[in-house]
Amino acid sequence: xxxxxxxxxxxxxxxxxxxxxxxxxxxxxxxxxxxxxxxxxxxxxxxxxxxxxxxxxxxxxxxxxxxxxxxxxxxxxxxxxxxxxxxxxxxxxxxxxxxxxxxxxxxxxxxxxxxxxxxxxxxxxxxxxxxxxxxxxxxxxxxxxxxxxxxxxxxxxxxxxxxxxxxxxxxxxxxxxxxxxxxxxxxxxxxxxxxxxxxxxxxxxxxxxxxxxxxxxxxxxxxxxxxxxxxxxxxxxxxxxxxxxxxxxxxxxxxxxxxxxxxxxxxxxxxxxxxxxxxxxxxxxxxxxxxxxxxxxxxxxxxxxxxxxxxxxxxxxxxxxxxxxxxxxxxxxxxxxxxxxxxxxxxxxxxxxxxxxxxxxxxxxxxxxxxxxxxxxxxxxxxxxxxxxxxxxxxxxxxxxxxxxxxxxxxxxxxxxxxxxxxxxxxxxxxxxx
Amino acid sequence: xxxxxxxxxxxxxxxxxxxxxxxxxxxxxxxxxxxxxxxxxxxxxxxxxxxxxxxxxxxxxxxxxxxxxxxxxxxxxxxxxxxxxxxxxxxxxxxxxxxxxxxxxxxxxxxxxxxxxxxxxxxxxxxxxxxxxxxxxxxxxxxxxxxxxxxxxxxxxxxxxxxxxxxxxxxxxxxxxxxxxxxxxxxxxxxxxxxxxxxxxxxxxxxxxxxxxxxxxxxxxxxxxxxxxxxxxxxxxxxxxxxxxxxxxxxxxxxxxxxxxxxxxxxxxxxxxxxxxxxxxxxxxxxxxxxxxxxxxxxxxxxxxxxxxxxxxxxxxxxxxxxxxxxxxxxxxxxxxxxxxxxxxxxxxxxxxxxxxxxxxxxxxxxxxxxxxxxxxxxxxxxxxxxxxxxxxxxxxxxxxxxxxxxxxxxxxxxxxxxxxxxxxxxxxxxxxx
Numbered sequence: 063x064x065x066x067x068x069x070x071x072x073x074x075x076x077x078x079x080x081x082x083x084x085x086x087x088x089x090x091x092x093x094x095x096x097x098x099x100x101x102x103x104x105x106x107x108x109x110x111x112x113x114x115x116x117x118x119x120x121x122x123x124x125x126x127x128x129x130x131x132x133x134x135x136x137x138x139x140x141x142x143x144x145x146x147x148x149x150x151x152x153x154x155x156x157x158x159x160x161x162x163x164x165x166x167x168x169x170x171x172x173x174x175x176x177x178x179x180x181x182x183x184x185x186x187x188x189x190x191x192x193x194x195x196x197x198x199x200x201x202x203x204x205x206x207x208x209x210x211x212x213x214x215x216x217x218x219x220x221x222x223x224x225x226x227x228x229x230x231x232x233x234x235x236x237x238x239x240x241x242x243x244x245x246x247x248x249x250x251x252x253x254x255x256x257x258x259x260x261x262x263x264x265x266x267x268x269x270x271x272x273x274x275x276x277x278x279x280x281x282x283x284x285x286x287x288x289x290x291x292x293x294x295x296x297x298x299x300x301x302x303x304x305x306x307x308x309x310x311x312x313x314x315x316x317x318x319x320x321x322x323x324x325x326x327x328x329x330x331x332x333x334x335x336x337x338x339x340x341x342x343x344x345x346x347x348x349x350x351x352x353x354x355x356x357x358x359x360x361x362x363x364x365x366x367x368x369x370x371x372x373x374x375x376x377x378x379x380x381x382x383x384x385x386x387x388x389x390x391x392x393x394x395x396x397x398x399x400x401x402x403x404x405x406x407x408x409x410x411x412x413x414x415x416x417x418x419x420x421x422x423x424x425x426x427x428x429x430x431x432x433x434x435x436x437x438x439x440x441x442x443x444x445x446x447x448x449x450x451x452x453x454x455x456x457x458x459x460x461x462x463x464x465x466x467x468x469x470x471x472x473x474x475x476x477x478x479x480x481x482x483x484x485x486x487x488x489x490x491x492x493x494x495x496x
Numbered sequence: 497x498x499x500x501x502x503x504x505x506x507x508x509x510x511x512x513x514x515x516x517x518x519x520x521x522x523x524x525x526x527x528x529x530x531x532x533x534x535x536x537x538x539x540x541x542x543x544x545x546x547x548x549x550x551x552x553x554x555x556x557x558x559x560x561x562x563x564x565x566x567x568x569x570x571x572x573x574x575x576x577x578x579x580x581x582x583x584x585x586x587x588x589x590x591x592x593x594x595x596x597x598x599x600x601x602x603x604x605x606x607x608x609x610x611x612x613x614x615x616x617x618x619x620x621x622x623x624x625x626x627x628x629x630x631x632x633x634x635x636x637x638x639x640x641x642x643x644x645x646x647x648x649x650x651x652x653x654x655x656x657x658x659x660x661x662x663x664x665x666x667x668x669x670x671x672x673x674x675x676x677x678x679x680x681x682x683x684x685x686x687x688x689x690x691x692x693x694x695x696x697x698x699x700x701x702x703x704x705x706x707x708x709x710x711x712x713x714x715x716x717x718x719x720x721x722x723x724x725x726x727x728x729x730x731x732x733x734x735x736x737x738x739x740x741x742x743x744x745x746x747x748x749x750x751x752x753x754x755x756x757x758x759x760x761x762x763x764x765x766x767x768x769x770x771x772x773x774x775x776x777x778x779x780x781x782x783x784x785x786x787x788x789x790x791x792x793x794x795x796x797x798x799x800x801x802x803x804x805x806x807x808x809x810x811x812x813x814x815x816x817x818x819x820x821x822x823x824x825x826x827x828x829x830x831x832x833x834x835x836x837x838x839x840x841x842x843x844x845x846x847x848x849x850x851x852x853x854x855x856x857x858x859x860x861x862x863x864x865x866x867x868x869x870x871x872x873x874x875x876x877x878x879x880x881x882x883x884x885x886x887x888x889x890x891x892x893x894x895x896x897x898x899x900x901x902x903x904x905x906x907x908x909x910x911x912x913x914x915x916x917x918x919x920x921x922x923x924x925x926x927x928x929x930x
């Protein structure tokens with residue numbers, strides 16, 4: 063016992079290896095920037111439009127739910143790890159409407175669904191059950207930066223495939239798989255991650271042809287083992303123009319390759335943190351086992367609440383309203399880009415048909431990163447904030463393009479969007495010496 | 497490209513190593529047993545009393561929250577990863593009331609709090625950020641079986657310290673640490689896990705003296721690095737008799753050793769899945785980084801709802817009601833044990849002063865495990881279900897005691913509890929040939 067008494071006054075701290083990997087998540091730093099620069103107009107935040115949050119719909123759904131004592135008790139009690147079957151059935155009907163197909167022809171039952179804390183939890187759990195350190199996840203460049211943090215947290219290797227206005231380049235995906243195979247590393251490829259509707263951050267959608275193609279590619283290269291596709295359809299319902307695209311999942315006839323991740327965060331309320339996944343059968347138990355370890359079930363109350371919203375016919379009209387509001391904001395941001403950036407040489411941007419983001423490209427000479435002069439100038443002097451584009455690329459920081467910005471029209475009112483874009487253009491002109 | 501076309505029709509599946517570890521979680525199997533034996537009276541489920549679920553309180557809190565448009569929008573919008581500061585402040589005041597201390601003398605601010613999906617998510621995340629495969633977590637025997645599954649999922653080594661009616665034996669903890677140190681493995685010990693209020697499954701609480709002692713022991717043995725204590729206070733508020741015990745956390749003067757995990761699941765509603773932790777400062781960033789990767793925040797709506805319940809004075813009277821209901825049920829179960837088990841030689845049980853569980857010991861000759869004859873007989877013929885006690889012990893299955901049962905009085909009405917206990921006693925008598 064005597065040795066034990068020779069205690070160090072302030073022992074050192076030893077975390078897990080994975081903790082060190084997780085330290086690369088940047089969303090906390092971004093939020094801190096927002097807190098430290100409260101006067102900034104935020105073109106950075108991925109928050110949703112406050113004015114169109116569903117107060118009346120939620121109030122009405124709570125009233126309906128609580129009008130039935132048994133339903134209220136069920137909602138306030140524990141659910142099961144994948145979520146209550148009754149709720150999953152409502153969500154599956156919702157999915158059938160989005161797919162524009164009869165429920166019976168979807169090819170799956172509600173048994174294939176798992177309800178999660180937003181769709182982010184599904185992305186994280188899929189990573190957990192598939193990826194060992196050093197395993198490869200293929201992503202688009204650019205892609206959703208929070209998922210890059212999740213992949214870093216797993217110690218996964220991130221392989222980036224360039225994108226164009228139709229999403230991930232399938233020819234380059236095929237080339238990259240061949241290259242990895244040549245290196246004898248095909249057995250490390252486990253997952254292809256696609257943000258395929260009005261992507262965060264690029265605003266582009268995967269073309270229908272490529273949706274079909276990516277399933278075929280994943281199957282063709284599943285020689286060593288099954289390569290899964292993780293389809294992140296978070297922005298699917300925020301459609302302002304153009305056709306409703308079929309999901310990649312709908313092209314997976316055998317329903318054994320694509321994991322579909324959706325959420326009610328963008329279309330209804332992020333505060334309810336309710337998402338769902340549709341999974342290939344062999345992934346169900348691994349995902350539920352993992353979820354049991356993490357929280358053994360997301361909020362049963364919120365899941366029942368959203369099912370009530372849908373059943374009561376309150377959901378579709380709300381989504382229409384939300385889309386009207388965002389369409390106006392999208393138009394305001396694109397008009398503001400024309401107004402304030404048209405005369406900046408080398409500046410270009412993509413007009414999205416949905417989602418929350420305009421992806422802007424500046425001349426190579428302008429470094430948009432946290433460390434560059436533009437971010438400091440914009441946040442501290444011009445008082446406007448954006449998400450540096452380099453955060454949305456995998457790979458070594460030195461190899462990432464640093465001349466992009468993700469601009470969100472989610473939070474600000476249209477007139478503030480114009481003012482934010484004016485300020486940002488001013489910052490760009492200043493640092494580029496213009 | 498030609499090689500790629502030689503595809504295997506049904507590729508094999510390759511999961512992560514951690515997925516295989518996570519497959520040992522038993523809660524799914526237990527739930528499946530309940531589904532497959534629907535006529536069983538459940539003395540197994542950890543669900544809460546349905547009749548006392550807070551329908552009126554929740555309805556009232558929703559009305560109050562939605563009476564203020566700004567508050568409603570805030571609640572329906574994204575929160576931050578650790579939870580909104582305003583909510584954390586309400587929860588800290590709640591904690592001060594439980595500790596029976598003025599807020600100012602708690603020794604921490606709301607900055608030390610992280611809000612989670614139930615307390616389970618905090619347990620899981622603390623494991624994630626501290627434990628590498630092979631690292632040691634010390635637990636009581638018996639302990640909370642879901643956390644054992646979480647530890648298995650991390651590849652952690654579980655070291656079990658015997659407990660008595662006052663909780664974990666501190667003399668044996670000290671001896672075990674000395675033994676591990678002698679083996680040169682003290683640097684693998686990262687965490688001591690305590691379910692210290694009306695424990696799941698034993699029903700016992702850690703004595704005040706041992707609460708003080710365990711903090712001193714953790715400090716004394718923090719030679720290689722800080723050994724943290726994870727205090728799982730899930731059942732703290734379900735107190736039916738006896739004094740309100742101070743938390744282990746309250747004895748951690750420097751507030752650098754104890755992680756306090758609490759939840760509103762048992763005291764208010766599990767369907768809202770809202771818990772909170774109070775953490776030593778150096779754990780805040782690791783826990784929030786990990787949480788960012790998992791879900792970047794639990795339901796902001798539910799957190800605001802519970803804060804409203806507390807602020808409106810609806811919480812304390814509800815907890816009183818809940819405790820009254822459970823006290824009756826506890827009494828019903830103990831009376832039923834006297835009535836039906838008193839004449840079974842070697843049967844004994846602990847009368848808990850709170851919580852949801854009666855821990856029953858049977859003669860060594862009776863195997864209560866899933867594989868034993870009692871479980872089959874009880875579920876299929878006598879139609880009553882319990883949780884086999886061996887699930888609540890770490891270590892090799894062969895080394896665990898198999899003559900215990902966890903009996904829950906949470907779900908059933910008092911008369912059903914008596915009937916369930918009668919059936920169970922009948923099953924025990926049958927398999928013991930009595």
